[in-house]
Structures are given as structure tokens and as C-alpha cells.
Amino acid sequence: MNPVLAVARRELLVLSRARSVVLGGALVGLAVGGMPIFGALVSGEGLAGVYLQAPVLGVFLGYLFSQQAFLREKLDGTIETVLASPLTLSSLWAGKVAGCAGVAALIALACTGGAIAAAVLAANAAVPVSGQLVVHLFVFVPLVAAVAVGAIGLVQLLLGLRENQLLNLGLVIGLIALLSVGQVVVGSVPSLEVELAAIAGLVAVLIVLSRLAGRVDRERIVRTIG
Amino acid sequence: MPLIEARSLAKSFGPRRVLEDVSFEVGAGEVFGLLGPNGAGKTTTMRLFLGLLRPATGEALVFGAPLAERADLRRRIGVLLEQSGMADRLTARENLAFFGALHGVAREEIDDRLGQAGLLERADDRVGTFSTGMKRRLGLVRATMHDPEALFLDEPSSGLDPAAQAEIRDLITNLARRSGAAVLINSHHLDEVQRIGDRVAILDGGRLAALGEVDALRRGAGPRRYAIRLASAADGLRAGAVLRGAGAESIKSEEDELIVSLPPGLAPSALLAALVGAGIGVEEARYRTRSLEEVYLAAMGRAGA
Numbered sequence: 001m002n003p004v005l006a007v008a009r010r011e012l013l014v015l016s017r018a019r020s021v022v023l024g025g026a027l028v029g030l031a032v033g034g035m036p037i038f039g040a041l042v043s044g045e046g047l048a049g050v051y052l053q054a055p056v057l058g059v060f061l062g063y064l065f066s067q068q069a070f071l072r073e074k075l076d077g078t079i080e081t082v083l084a085s086p087l088t089l090s091s092l093w094a095g096k097v098a099g100c101a102g103v104a105a106l107i108a109l110a111c112t113g114g115a116i117a118a119a120v121l122a123a124n125a126a127v128p129v130s131g132q133l134v135v136h137l138f139v140f141v142p143l144v145a146a147v148a149v150g151a152i153g154l155v156q157l158l159l160g161l162r163e164n165q166l167l168n169l170g171l172v173i174g175l176i177a178l179l180s181v182g183q184v185v186v187g188s189v190p191s192l193e194v195e196l197a198a199i200a201g202l203v204a205v206l207i208v209l210s211r212l213a214g215r216v217d218r219e220r221i222v223r224t225i226g
Numbered sequence: 227m228p229l230i231e232a233r234s235l236a237k238s239f240g241p242r243r244v245l246e247d248v249s250f251e252v253g254a255g256e257v258f259g260l261l262g263p264n265g266a267g268k269t270t271t272m273r274l275f276l277g278l279l280r281p282a283t284g285e286a287l288v289f290g291a292p293l294a295e296r297a298d299l300r301r302r303i304g305v306l307l308e309q310s311g312m313a314d315r316l317t318a319r320e321n322l323a324f325f326g327a328l329h330g331v332a333r334e335e336i337d338d339r340l341g342q343a344g345l346l347e348r349a350d351d352r353v354g355t356f357s358t359g360m361k362r363r364l365g366l367v368r369a370t371m372h373d374p375e376a377l378f379l380d381e382p383s384s385g386l387d388p389a390a391q392a393e394i395r396d397l398i399t400n401l402a403r404r405s406g407a408a409v410l411i412n413s414h415h416l417d418e419v420q421r422i423g424d425r426v427a428i429l430d431g432g433r434l435a436a437l438g439e440v441d442a443l444r445r446g447a448g449p450r451r452y453a454i455r456l457a458s459a460a461d462g463l464r465a466g467a468v469l470r471g472a473g474a475e476s477i478k479s480e481e482d483e484l485i486v487s488l489p490p491g492l493a494p495s496a497l498l499a500a501l502v503g504a505g506i507g508v509e510e511a512r513y514r515t516r517s518l519e520e521v522y523l524a525a526m527g528r529a530g531a
Contacts, residue, residue, distance in 0.1 A: 081310075086297045
């Protein structure tokens with residue numbers, strides 16, 4: 001099995017055992033993402049809000065699920081064994097990003113989809129679903145969640161797997177601020193060209209983060225173990 | 227070529243020198259014990275070999291290269307550190323499946339290994355529910371399931387009952403003797419290392435205090451020693467005088483035995499003949515080697531050898 005997939009699978013298994021965190025994330029998703037989208041649809045404002053709500057939700061859930069994903073290796077006493085295995089640091093990073101961002105994106109999409117379905121069923125609201133919206137939900141949202149998880153993971157690796165909530169929150173708030181500013185600049189519903197350019201930008205950021213993760217000094221991590 | 231080799235290895239943490247000019251090598255099929263008190267540099271040495279730390283000077287080589295940047299070489303090693311390396315939230319099988327995927331071990335093989343370790347019935351239980359001994363056994367399954375060519379073990383039998391310790395000793399010996407793996411063991415269990423180790427290095431304050439074959443170190447560099455148990459303890463004083471007269475040096479009484487240093491050229495048979503000639507009965511006589519503990523304490527400068 002590809003090592004990135006092996007790490008991602010392990011991350012999904014661990015997350016599946018942390019049901020309270022996942023259910024808590026789903027509830028936050030419904031409250032912060034689903035309900036505003038439902039309200040906007042029912043009041044006839046359309047789906048414009050989804051373009052900001054869904055990625056913000058993805059970023060927030062990514063933050064929620066990745067907080068412990070990297071630190072856990074040190075808390076569980078597994079980090080030295082993992083580092084001595086055939087895994088590279090960039091594979092470890094990528095696997096954790098895939099696992100955490102995958103779950104975050106899935107819940108963000110489920111909340112968004114659930115809100116849209118509820119609006120259709122409850123108020124017979126008109127839902128003008130476009131190809132661009134599908135790309136936004138199924139490509140942009142997972143990628144932006146991956147960037148959030150990846151940035152948090154990289155910072156934790158650079159800190160030698162020491163916890164710094166302020167820095168994690170700073171990263172998440174910074175990403176959400178970027179999304180908000182971006183929407184102000186390009187309009188509430190971006191053009192397809194802008195959407196594709198943003199996707200390319202996110203992929204580039206992920207590649208850079210992956211390279212940086214691969215260059216983190218193992219000693220920086222191990223020396224914090226004692 | 228040695229499979230594991232330290233060349234003038236040194237390491238500092240800030241101004242603190244924790245390892246200084248350590249050199250040794252471990253060949254195929256050899257079990258090598260790294261001994262020393264807490265803080266002697268054993269764990270640092272192992273971390274240097276595993277590529278988890280960078281040496282200040284010197285080299286820590288496995289298969290002739292540093293492991294830090296060589297994921298392909300890390301595939302050929304097995305590692306059991308102080309902690310078992312298993313995620314508590316996952317089951318035994320899930321943990322092994324993860325590491326098995328990294329090492330290319332099939333799922334059926336994992337179940338076989340779990341069965342051999344007596345853990346198959348608990349394969350679907352979370353590792354967090356396991357006792358220390360079970361975690362240790364599982365950790366050893368993880369470290370050896372891909373038949374590594376070099377095995378790094380940190381206190382492998384810690385927390386295990388005597389029967390499990392014996393099993394682990396057998397497993398390590400089999401891996402070394404049958405598969406030709408090089409085994410490096412960090413241990414406080416001197417008895418364990420004495421039983422299975424071919425060679426040892428004793429570290430003290432980051433420096434090599436002793437290095438050599440276990441048997442050679444136990445024999446020691448000084449005069450050979452000979453232990454004599456008399457038929458009657460009442461003959462002790464007279465036997466001492468007879469032995470001195472026969473040329474023996476440094477006669478000490480330990481428990482119910484006389485420990486005699488043999489100067490070069492003096493055969494034990496001459497001593498026994500002198501005793502028998504003086505009418506002193508001898509119940510048992512044999513060459514006396516030091517225990518590894520005695521070697522260790524002597525290397526630490528805490529007791530005479």
C-alpha cells in the first residue's frame with residue numbers, strides 16, 4: 001500500500017474512534033454552515049452564500065480534526081517508531097492531511113448538501129445548482145480544508161510537535177480572512193476562471209507545504225521527547 | 227561489512243557533551259548489548275543509528291549508510307523502543323496492518339505472527355486495554371514481522387514476566403542465528419545480555435568504558451581465577467596456607483569457596499595435588515569467570531573485578 005494511503009487510513013481509523021469530536025464537528029457544521037445556507041435559500045437569496053460558507057466550514061473542521069492529529073504521535077509515544085519506519089516526513093504529513101481534510105470536507109459537504117435538501121423539501125426553494133458550484137464544493141472546499149490542515153501540521157512539525165493553540169487559531173483565522181477578502185474582491189459568486197485559478201493556487205500551496213514538511217529536521221521533533 | 231557501525235560517534239546537546247568518541251560495530255548474526263547507567267548515552271546512540279538525531283562528529287551507519295535520509299534502508303530494520311510504538315486507540319491488528327503496509331507484510335502473515343505471540347484472541351482489542359507485557363510482546367511482533375536484517379531493541383523485556391522474557395530471548399537469538407540479523411540491544415538486564423549477547427559495549431558518561439566479547443570480558447584481562455570448594459569448611463585456614471605454598475596468589479574466601487588467582491605457569495592441577503597431598507578434601511573445583519554484572523561494575527569503577 002502507498003505509505004500516504006496507509007497513514008490516511010490510520011488517521012481515519014483514529015478519527016472514527018473519536019466520535020465525540022466528529023459529531024461535535026458535524027453539529028458545528030450544521031449550526032455555522034448548514035443553517036445560514038438553509039435560511040438564505042428559504043428567503044430567496046439563492047446559493048451565493050455557499051461560496052463562502054462551505055470553504056469556511058471546511059477550514060474550521062480541518063482545524064478541529066487536525067489539532068491532535070500530529071501532536072497525538074508524540075502523546076501516544078509513537079513518533080520515534082514512525083520516524084524510524086520507512087515513512088518520510090512528507091508522506092506522514094500528506095497522509096494526515098488527506099485523512100483529516102477528507103473528513104472535514106465530507107462533513108462540510110454533508111452539512112451544505114443537507115441544508116440545500118432541507119430547503120427544497122421544507123420551502124420548495126429554488127436551487128440553481130451549476131457546474132461551477134459542483135467544482136467549488138467538490139474540489140475547492142476539500143483543497144482549502146487540506147491547506148488548513150497542512151499549514152497546522154507543518155507548524156506543529158516545525159515546533160517539534162509542541163502544542164501552540166494561538167498559532168493554530170491564527171492560521172485558521174488568517175485563512176478565513178483570506179477567503180472573506182477574496183470574496184469581496186471577486187464578488188460573491190466568482191467566475192469559473194477565478195475558481196480554477198484559486199484551485200491552482202491551493203494546489204501550489206499544498207505542494208510547497210509538502211516540500212517544507214519533508215525538510216523538517218527530525219532532531220527538532222525527537223529532542224522534545226526527552 | 228558490519229551491518230551496524232559507530233565510527234568515532236559524538237553528540238552534544240547545547241554545551242553538554244552526551245557522547246564522546248564511541249566506536250563499535252555489529253556484524254550479521256551477532257547480538258550486541260549496549261549497557262550503561264541512566265544518562266550514559268545508550269538511548270542517544272540508538273537514536274543516532276535510527277537517524278532521529280544527527281551526530282556532532284563521527285558517523286552512525288546501518289548497512290553502510292546513515293538512515294536519516296534513506297527510507298529504503300529503514301525498510302530493512304526493526305525497531306522496538308522504550309514505548310511500544312502502538313496507537314492506543316487502534317486495535318492490535320490495525321496497528322500491525324499500518325506498519326505491515328509500510329514494510330510490505332501481508333495481512334495473513336500478520337495474523338500468523340499474532341498467533342505465534344499468543345495475541346490472536348486479542349487482535350481486535352484496542353492496544354490501550356493491553357497490559358505492559360502484552361504491549362511489549364506486540365511491539366516485538368511489530369519490530370520483527372518483516373524479518374529485519376538489523377534489529378534495534380531498547381529494553382526489550384522490560385515489564386515482562388520471566389517466562390515471557392525467556393520467549394523474547396529465544397526470539398532474538400533465533401533472529402540473529404537463523405536469519406543472520408544484527409541485533410543491537412540497550413538493556414539494564416545484565417543477566418539477559420549475558421545469556422544472549424555475543425559482545426557488549428559499556429557506556430559511562432557518554433564514553434566507552436568497556437568493549438568486547440562477553441566471554442572475554444568475563445574472563446577478564448588479569449590472572450585466571452580458580453574456585454575451590456573444600457569438603458570441610460574447617461580446613462579453610464590450612465588450605466590457604468597450602469595453596470600459598472603451592473604458588474597461588476590472592477586467595478579470597480567467597481561464600482563457601484576459596485577464590486585463587488593463578489599466576490602464569492601455575493596449573494590448577496598443581497594446587498589440587500598440594501591440597502590432596504596435605505590431606506585436605508576437595509569437593510569441587512573449576513575456573514571462575516566474572517558475571518557480566520561484575521564486569522559492568524568494574525567498568526563503572528564501583529567494584530573490583
